[in-house]
Amino acid sequence: MTNEKEKINLSALFRIGYGLYVLTTNDGRKDNGCIVNSVMQVTSNPLRVAVCVNKQNYSCGTILETLKMNVNCLSVDATFDVFKRFGFQSGKTVDKFFGETPKRSENGLVVMSEFCNAFISLAVEQTIDLGTHNMFVCSVEEAAVFSDLDTLTYTEYQKNVKPKPVAPKKKSYVCKVCGYVFEGEELPPDFICPICKHDASAFELMK
Template identity: 40%
Template sequence: MDKKALYNLTYGVFMLSTKVNAKENGCIINTCMQVANDPVRIAISVLNVNYTCELLKQSGVFALSLLDQECSFETIKHFGFQSGRNVDKFDGIPAPRDCNDVPYMGWHSCAVISGKVVEQHDLGTHTLFIAEVVDAKLLNTNAPLTYADYQNHVKPQPEAVKKDKKIIGWRCKICNYVYEGSELPKDFICPLCGHGVDDFEPIYE
């Protein structure tokens, strides 16, 4: 099977947020689709190691901010490249709240969807949540950010590295899994988050 064929599937870029009592957190995900119309239901997939996934299993409610093409890498980095176990991602941010009192991104987002979980399925690396949409609203008229847009135009491109530096491993930029070895197999898939070689960066000695 040529797993690169899966790269042609289309994805968005979203900030998923939830809260349990006073604890609020959010993370970046790329998988959401509408799966039913009456009642309106959506499906989202969340990495099991994410703190947001842990909280969502407890709260059962979330806000999904649909990032737009004005979104900066710094915003995505803030919510996607650090863990809520170590930092309060909403500290000092005057984020608006949805009908479930969950904070969402009122900036760099073209819409927000509020959901109530009705089913969840553990898929190994991820949990699939099926949710009923309890509210939704447009925030601006900007086009939504796609995962391809993020990869090609938002994410910083790797800097050129001197040839005399030796590669000793490869780090997944999504979940920080480390593959030890100088060469990463072209068909390698991260065993933790399921991402391919395009989301790995070299580790130099």
């Protein structure tokens, strides 16, 4: 009888295509942004877009309270600094737009045109609890295109944007998502990446 674990090669899931986006919100005190990769148009009439957000992200709680968000589509010219700013620190403790006077859409949220090729303003119609994530099914209120550059994909990020890790002398494991390196003989099975919050399955042994 085939072992269940042998039937599921988790590497196959990395072959699913994803774009990368900065989700902008406002909690009533400050603007915030986080990186997401699960955005898709689910219907055309009426026009609806679904967005999945990790519950550990500060933005997730803000969306539950305000029921609105902007999706800013990152383009292929986006730098790693964009990911450090919006993906590797929490809006709970950091003002990611401090000192800036950003553009805004009609819903009052930040619109990012630098390193982005388009934006979409969304109003939440339905929230689906998926355990670790919430899926927000939204109506589209506003949208605009800024450039003809392609949207940055997760694969492009891995190949061309994320810095290549330098292999240390001691045994180490690298996160395939963000590049964080864990040094140690064995990676704990319950280890959670302190940067991107993925579990031990996202790590591979550095060679």
